[in-house]
Amino acid sequence: MTAIPLQLPRRLLEFTLDGQETRVPEGSTLLDACRAAGKDIPTLCEGDTLAPKNACRVCVVEVEGARVLAPACSRKAEAGMTVLTDSPRARHSRKIVLELLASSTDLSTTPRAAEWIKEYKAKPERFGPDAARLDEEPKIDNDLYVRDYDKCIQCYKCVDACGEQWQNSFAISVAGRGFDARISTEHDAPLTDSACVYCGNCIEVCPTGALSFKSEFDMREAGTWNEEIQTETTTICAYCGVGCNLTLHVQENEIVKVTSPHDNPVTHGNLCIKGRFGFQHVQER
Amino acid sequence: MDLHFGDSKPTDEERAAVDSLLGLPTSAWEGADDRTDSDLRWARGGREARERRDLLLPGLHAINDRIGWISEGALDYLCRRLTVPPAEAYGVATFYAMFAVKPRPAKVLHVCTDLACASKGSAAVCAGLEERLGAAGSAAGGLVWQPSPCLGLCERAPAALVIQAGVPSDEGSAPQPPAAPGATERVQLGGARPSWPAGANPAGPARAANGVSVTAPLPSSPAGLPVGGQAAEAAPRRYATAVIAPATPEALVLAGAEPAAAPAEPAAALAVPQAGQPGLSLLSRVGVVDPYSLDDYRAHDGYRALRRAFDLGPAGVIREVTDAGLVGRGGAAFPTGRKWQATASQPVRQHYLVCNADESEPGTFKDRVVMEGDPYALIESMTIAGYAVGADRGYLYLRGEYPRALRLLQHAIDQARARGFLGDDILGQGYAFDIEIRRGAGAYICGEETALFNSIEGYRGEPRSKPPFPVESGLFGKPTAENNVETLINVLPILNQGAAAYAAIGTGQSTGPKLFCVSGNVGKPGIYELPFGATLGELLELAEAPDTMRAILLGGAAGGFVRPDELDIPLTFEGTRAAGTTLGSGVVLVLDDTVPLPKMLVRVAEFFRDESCGQCVPCRVGTVRQEEALHRIVDKTGEDAAEDIALLREVGAAMKDASICGLGQTAWSAVESAIDRLGAYK
Numbered sequence: 001m002t003a004i005p006l007q008l009p010r011r012l013l014e015f016t017l018d019g020q021e022t023r024v025p026e027g028s029t030l031l032d033a034c035r036a037a038g039k040d041i042p043t044l045c046e047g048d049t050l051a052p053k054n055a056c057r058v059c060v061v062e063v064e065g066a067r068v069l070a071p072a073c074s075r076k077a078e079a080g081m082t083v084l085t086d087s088p089r090a091r092h093s094r095k096i097v098l099e100l101l102a103s104s105t106d107l108s109t110t111p112r113a114a115e116w117i118k119e120y121k122a123k124p125e126r127f128g129p130d131a132a133r134l135d136e137e138p139k140i141d142n143d144l145y146v147r148d149y150d151k152c153i154q155c156y157k158c159v160d161a162c163g164e165q166w167q168n169s170f171a172i173s174v175a176g177r178g179f180d181a182r183i184s185t186e187h188d189a190p191l192t193d194s195a196c197v198y199c200g201n202c203i204e205v206c207p208t209g210a211l212s213f214k215s216e217f218d219m220r221e222a223g224t225w226n227e228e229i230q231t232e233t234t235t236i237c238a239y240c241g242v243g244c245n246l247t248l249h250v251q252e253n254e255i256v257k258v259t260s261p262h263d264n265p266v267t268h269g270n271l272c273i274k275g276r277f278g279f280q281h282v283q284e285r
Numbered sequence: 286m287d288l289h290f291g292d293s294k295p296t297d298e299e300r301a302a303v304d305s306l307l308g309l310p311t312s313a314w315e316g317a318d319d320r321t322d323s324d325l326r327w328a329r330g331g332r333e334a335r336e337r338r339d340l341l342l343p344g345l346h347a348i349n350d351r352i353g354w355i356s357e358g359a360l361d362y363l364c365r366r367l368t369v370p371p372a373e374a375y376g377v378a379t380f381y382a383m384f385a386v387k388p389r390p391a392k393v394l395h396v397c398t399d400l401a402c403a404s405k406g407s408a409a410v411c412a413g414l415e416e417r418l419g420a421a422g423s424a425a426g427g428l429v430w431q432p433s434p435c436l437g438l439c440e441r442a443p444a445a446l447v448i449q450a451g452v453p454s455d456e457g458s459a460p461q462p463p464a465a466p467g468a469t470e471r472v473q474l475g476g477a478r479p480s481w482p483a484g485a486n487p488a489g490p491a492r493a494a495n496g497v498s499v500t501a502p503l504p505s506s507p508a509g510l511p512v513g514g515q516a517a518e519a520a521p522r523r524y525a526t527a528v529i530a531p532a533t534p535e536a537l538v539l540a541g542a543e544p545a546a547a548p549a550e551p552a553a554a555l556a557v558p559q560a561g562q563p564g565l566s567l568l569s570r571v572g573v574v575d576p577y578s579l580d581d582y583r584a585h586d587g588y589r590a591l592r593r594a595f596d597l598g599p600a601g602v603i604r605e606v607t608d609a610g611l612v613g614r615g616g617a618a619f620p621t622g623r624k625w626q627a628t629a630s631q632p633v634r635q636h637y638l639v640c641n642a643d644e645s646e647p648g649t650f651k652d653r654v655v656m657e658g659d660p661y662a663l664i665e666s667m668t669i670a671g672y673a674v675g676a677d678r679g680y681l682y683l684r685g686e687y688p689r690a691l692r693l694l695q696h697a698i699d700q701a702r703a704r705g706f707l708g709d710d711i712l713g714q715g716y717a718f719d720i721e722i723r724r725g726a727g728a729y730i731c732g733e734e735t736a737l738f739n740s741i742e743g744y745r746g747e748p749r750s751k752p753p754f755p756v757e758s759g760l761f762g763k764p765t766a767e768n769n770v771e772t773l774i775n776v777l778p779i780l781n782q783g784a785a786a787y788a789a790i791g792t793g794q795s796t797g798p799k800l801f802c803v804s805g806n807v808g809k810p811g812i813y814e815l816p817f818g819a820t821l822g823e824l825l826e827l828a829e830a831p832d833t834m835r836a837i838l839l840g841g842a843a844g845g846f847v848r849p850d851e852l853d854i855p856l857t858f859e860g861t862r863a864a865g866t867t868l869g870s871g872v873v874l875v876l877d878d879t880v881p882l883p884k885m886l887v888r889v890a891e892f893f894r895d896e897s898c899g900q901c902v903p904c905r906v907g908t909v910r911q912e913e914a915l916h917r918i919v920d921k922t923g924e925d926a927a928e929d930i931a932l933l934r935e936v937g938a939a940m941k942d943a944s945i946c947g948l949g950q951t952a953w954s955a956v957e958s959a960i961d962r963l964g965a966y967k
């Protein structure tokens with residue numbers, strides 16, 4: 001039996017979403033309302049376990065009467081407001097954001113990026129062959145995970161997960177400014193010299209694959225990574241008595257990575273180094 | 286949090302720099318060398334230890350001022366002292382242009398290459414320096430030179446600033462005005478902090494007394510050695526700054542060799558062509574009073590407005606300001622009375638007053654001239670504003686490139702405190718208020734109100750998303766009224782003349798006097814005070830604009846260009862809006878037909894690329910793509926440029942619509958106006 005925690009009933013408020021009268025619980029964001037109405041708004045920096053940072057701006061929508069567009073992920077619904085999710089202005093900005101990202105960053109492992117680029121008719125190549133790119137080499141300085149900053153869109157999710165929102169380790173931060181800003185440890189030191197505790201919670205929230213298991217990175221390099229044939233099995237971690245859920249991703253009878261369900265009330269998707277990476281003993285044969 | 290530090294140790298000098306700000310460490314938890322028995326028994330940490338995060342930026346300044354750059358050991362030590370994760374402190378240190386985290390010479394020469402200076406020959410200055418000192422960024426002879434965004438010295442363009450890191454002296458002594466202005470250059474770092482009421486002080490006692498000032502050697506002292514230096518030991522290098530404007534390569538090489546011996550800056554009043562004329566209100570005292578003398582200020586109507594404020598009470602002051610129709614002069618034109626009312630009515634305590642003196646908009650220098658020419662006016666205005674909104678603390682966030690304004694304001698605050706115009710019981714009225722100066726470190730974005738809060742709090746100066754608005758949740762999450770310098774000093778004429786008399790000045794919607802920063806190719810560049818409603822032509826006539834004008838930039842890099850045949854635009858918020866342009870912060874930058882417009886537009890684009898904080902995609906990548914496109918068409922016109930102009934329009938529209946803050950939203954407006962209004966690239 002699944003226990004569903006009861007919450008205080010929330011007042012409903014009414015507003016117009018793409019011409020439709022919509023009722024959502026007070027405190028909902030426009031993104032919540034869109035999802036409840038079955039609308040597909042692209043998102044990148046939004047995370048279900050993190051406070052919205054609204055940095056990527058790919059989810060912008062038009063609020064009537066506002067001078068600029070609003071990020072759906074963090075803008076709260078207000079009674080009486082009129083919101084257009086598919087207006088020419090909103091679509092234009094989403095298209096440009098996708099073009100800007102795809103022209104500067106490697107989005108090859110970003111789920112759904114290719115689909116959105118097609119949907120919005122974005123042409124990242126039109127900035128020319130000389131358009132500045134991140135041009136970063138993968139940082140491989142430990143056995144557990146890889147930081148491939150060529151794929152990083154600077155969404156701050158890893159920083160928030162490592163810092164005040166989850167892990168409280170503060171091993172990484174954004175350093176530098178503007179286009180040269182990068183996620184970095186202090187003085188760009190190797191991860192092994194930093195405050196990192198290898199919980200891998202940054203990998204869990206990374207939306208682009210810039211942070212990945214070393215096992216996944218190596219298999220992708222070797223061309224053997226195949227998500228289609230992977231199975232996912234959710235079990236309970238046996239290392240301690242907390243009882244975190246582990247989802248084992250298995251390909252050809254090998255565990256290739258471990259995640260945790262984000263709706264698990266114990267972990268919220270977070271694990272520690274043992275649960276996340278301590279699976280080798282299962283398959284040492 | 287469980288802090289993790291590397292093995293790097295600070296040098297004695299780095300340790301001394303941090304300790305001069307924070308006092309000596311009290312336990313090994315804070316970085317003391319010897320661990321005591323009690324350290325083993327009691328862990329120092331938790332909220333109390335973390336509450337000093339706002340001293341991170343002053344701490345980085347202390348290290349950078351003394352050493353010239355911030356090493357791993359120094360940063361680690363500062364982090365230990367303040368219980369800040371090193372990765373976060375590194376993120377903060379690398380955010381600001383004035384800090385370096387790689388070794389560099391003690392002397393850094395910042396050469397302004399921004400719009401006003403570019404129009405007055407900064408390219409030749411840079412070429413001359415390249416010949417004499419090598420390429421920008423290459424260290425030679427204990428000196429490195431680098432191009433810089435606007436230094437706020439536009440009336441004396443081209444401008445440069447030399448900063449020599451070194452040891453402060455005279456620790457703890459109260460700063461004194463020089464006997465003769467200019468004879469002795471007094472440099473003050475940080476200055477005495479206000480002593481907040483006991484118990485309410487987040488920083489603890491260590492914060493109370495750390496006045497650090499240095500008397501740079503007199504120009505006549507042999508080889509710049511400090512007077513009284515020990516002959517046996519090598520004399521320590523002293524912290525010194527020098528402003529060279531107008532700059533020539535020769536003068537810069539000389540000043541770079543010995544900053545302390547550089548000629549003194551001309552008086553601030555020289556930036557005010559109208560100085561001393563009757564009928565001035567905001568500038569009436571500039572060039573008339575001695576900026577060091579509180580008595581002189583009082584003899585010229587000083588502190589009359591504060592007494593009137595005490596008579597009216599806080600609600601009365603807000604009513605006067607609202608009735609006067611004062612709106613923010615920083616560019617957004619938000620009604621000041623409404624902002625104050627909204628802050629004052631928040632039930633949460635504590636309230637803060639923040640003065641935004643981080644003017645970094647290219648072409649803007651009015652706040653500097655006011656602060657240097659009439660510093661007590663700002664102190665009095667802040668006291669009145671603090672009284673109105675119910676704040677007992679004020680922060681004055683001053684841009685890091687203004688050494689003289691820092692010196693004068695710190696002196697003014699110290700004097701006002703000593704004479705009972707600041708402190709626990711101002712003028713015996715039972716109102717407690719004190720002001721602390723916080724220095725910026727080279728980041729245009731920190732002029733954005735919420736980025737400024739983050740900067741003071743010791744975080745990266747990135748804008749926050751609104752709502753919540755500052756009046757509800759601002760500095761340290763508390764209700765905060767933030768006003769620009771010019772907005773604040775308007776409170777004095779409002780209270781002295783009364784709201785009705787003030788509102789009679791200007792037009793119906795834009796009341797009062799307005800300061801304009803005129804620079805570029807004009808005969809008399811400087812700050813002009815005109816009532817709202819004067820036309821652009823009237824202003825340019827005063828400033829002696831040439832007949833060969835090609836374009837006029839209103840509002841700085843974030844503003845827009847107008848044509849020389851549009852001189853009848855009224856200089857009001859509504860008038861410029863109706864003309865499809867903006868008044869912004871009051872920049873009027875004149876370009877004559879010798880200035881290559883496409884190159885100026887590339888400079889605007891470079892500025893925004895450099896100053897984008899990098900938080901949101903439209904601005905972070907959009908400003909780069911804009912610069913690339915403008916580079917491609919710098920020599921092209923007509924059909925050849927059409928494709929890139931179409932691209933610029935598309936990217937510009939997304940930056941305007943989807944960026945988080947005003948920087949990205951306006952990064953395209955000057956370029957757009959040049960294309961549409963001036964017909965650049967036709």
